[in-house]
Amino acid sequence: MATRTSDDLRADAARAPGTDIGRDPVSQPLSDAALDLIGREKTFGARNYDPLPVVLARGQGSWLADVDGHRYLDLMSAYSAVSFGHANPRIVGALVAQAQQLGVTSRAYYNDELPLLLERLAQLTGLDRALPANGGAEAVETAMKAARKWGHKIKGIPEGRAEIIGCQGNFHGRTIAVIGLSTEPQYRDGFGPFPPGLSTIPYGDADALERAITPRTAAFLVEPIQGEGGIVVPPEGYLARSLEICRKHRVLMICDEIQTGLGRTGRFLASEYDGVKPDGVILGKALGGGLLPVSAFVATHDVMQVFHPGDHGSTFGGNPLASAVAMASLDVLFEERLIERSASLGEWMLGELQDLRGGVVKDVRGRGLFLGIEVDERYTTARPVVDRLLARGILSKDTHDTVVRIAPPLNIPRDDLAWAIGEIRTVFRELERDLKRAA
Numbered sequence: 001m002a003t004r005t006s007d008d009l010r011a012d013a014a015r016a017p018g019t020d021i022g023r024d025p026v027s028q029p030l031s032d033a034a035l036d037l038i039g040r041e042k043t044f045g046a047r048n049y050d051p052l053p054v055v056l057a058r059g060q061g062s063w064l065a066d067v068d069g070h071r072y073l074d075l076m077s078a079y080s081a082v083s084f085g086h087a088n089p090r091i092v093g094a095l096v097a098q099a100q101q102l103g104v105t106s107r108a109y110y111n112d113e114l115p116l117l118l119e120r121l122a123q124l125t126g127l128d129r130a131l132p133a134n135g136g137a138e139a140v141e142t143a144m145k146a147a148r149k150w151g152h153k154i155k156g157i158p159e160g161r162a163e164i165i166g167c168q169g170n171f172h173g174r175t176i177a178v179i180g181l182s183t184e185p186q187y188r189d190g191f192g193p194f195p196p197g198l199s200t201i202p203y204g205d206a207d208a209l210e211r212a213i214t215p216r217t218a219a220f221l222v223e224p225i226q227g228e229g230g231i232v233v234p235p236e237g238y239l240a241r242s243l244e245i246c247r248k249h250r251v252l253m254i255c256d257e258i259q260t261g262l263g264r265t266g267r268f269l270a271s272e273y274d275g276v277k278p279d280g281v282i283l284g285k286a287l288g289g290g291l292l293p294v295s296a297f298v299a300t301h302d303v304m305q306v307f308h309p310g311d312h313g314s315t316f317g318g319n320p321l322a323s324a325v326a327m328a329s330l331d332v333l334f335e336e337r338l339i340e341r342s343a344s345l346g347e348w349m350l351g352e353l354q355d356l357r358g359g360v361v362k363d364v365r366g367r368g369l370f371l372g373i374e375v376d377e378r379y380t381t382a383r384p385v386v387d388r389l390l391a392r393g394i395l396s397k398d399t400h401d402t403v404v405r406i407a408p409p410l411n412i413p414r415d416d417l418a419w420a421i422g423e424i425r426t427v428f429r430e431l432e433r434d435l436k437r438a439a
C-alpha cells in the first residue's frame, strides 16, 4: 500500500461531504440521531463515564467527524492510544492483511508474529524479555505480579510479605490491585478491600522513596510524567536519583510508560530524559496503533526469570493480529520520525502556549506533544475550557478538574496545530472576558 502523508489524510478529511468545523451548542443543537444514540447509551450502558456531547462516527488522521458531519481536530488522541492518527493507512493495512492471514491462536501454540514483536520490544527498550497483554491495567498487574514474585523468590522477602511503593496522584488503571495503589478517593470508594503491601509516597520526592523502603520492598512503580494526575513533570534527575536508591536497597524500579512511551514526550521512552534504564517498563495505548488494545511488560532477565509455564497468562495476549498491528505501529513511529516530530512540535507549541500564563491560566507545562494547561481554580475549572474548545471544533479533555490535556496525534500537521493554538488563545480570551462580565 502506498504511504500517504499527513497532508493527504487532511485532504481526505476536508473532502468529507457536508462538514463544518465544531458545533455551536446554541445555534446547532444535537440532532435527533445524536440524541437517540446518547439516549441508548445512557439507558443500556453502565454509567461509569460522562462523555462530552459529541457522537463520533469517522476518523482520519487528526480529524474526527460526528454523526451529523461536524468536524473536530483531535487534541486528545484517545489518551494517546491514537498517537499515529485515526485510520493510519499503514497500520490499517497491516491489520487487514494479518486478519486475513491469522488472527488469534492463544499461547498454546507459537505463531509467526509474536516472536518478532518480543524481540523488537526487548531491543527498543534495552531490556531482555517482554510479556504481552491487552489493556494497560493488565500489563500493570503483570508487572506487580512479577515484582512480588521476584521479591519472594529472588530477593528473599518472606512469602506473602512483598511490598510495592507507588506515588501519590498516580494512575495505573482500574483493576482492584491497581486501585489499591491509587490515592484518588473516587477510584477506590466502595471497591475495597484492597490487597495488602501497597503504599504511596509524594511524587517527585526521591528522599521520600528512600525513607519508605523497607527490607520487604520489592518494587517502586512510577510514571515518568504523571498523565491523569495532571501532566505533572517531576524535577530533573528524579528518576535517576530514584533508580540509584532502588539499586542501593535492591528494589526494582518499574516505569509505567503506557501513556508517556512511544514518542509521546519527544523520546521513545520518557525515562530516557533522565538517562535511566529501569528494571521494567510497561507499554500500552499507542502500541495498539489506535486499532486494538495491545500492551506489554518488558523487563530484565532477572525479573522475568520468575515466570514459569502456567504462572501467568492471557488468552488474547500476544495474538498474531495484535502483534502485527504493534509492529506496524512501531514501524510508523520510527520510519516517519515521529519521536523527533513530537519533540520539535511539542517544544514549539509549549512556547506558543506559555504566554497564556497569568489571569485564568496558572501554568502551561509538558514534554513533547504531552501538554497540560492548568487553570486557576479561583476563577474556573477546566471543563468550561474543554466545552468551548469543543464548540470551536477541538477535542481536548479535562483532567484533575483544573488541567486541560493536550496530546494530539504525533503526526498532526503543523498547520492544524497552529490553527488549534489560535483557537485556544481565543477561548481563553473569551473566557476571561465572560468571567469579568459575570463578576
Ligand SMILES: *Cc1c(COP(=O)(O)O)cnc(C)c1O
Residues within 6 Å of the ligand: 079, 135, 136, 137, 138, 140, 171, 172, 173, 174, 223, 227, 228, 256, 257, 258, 259, 260, 284, 285
Ligand atoms: C491509561 C493508563 C493505564 C491504564 O491503561 P488501560 O488500557 O486503560 O487499562 C495505566 N497507566 C497509565 C500511565 C495510563 O495512562
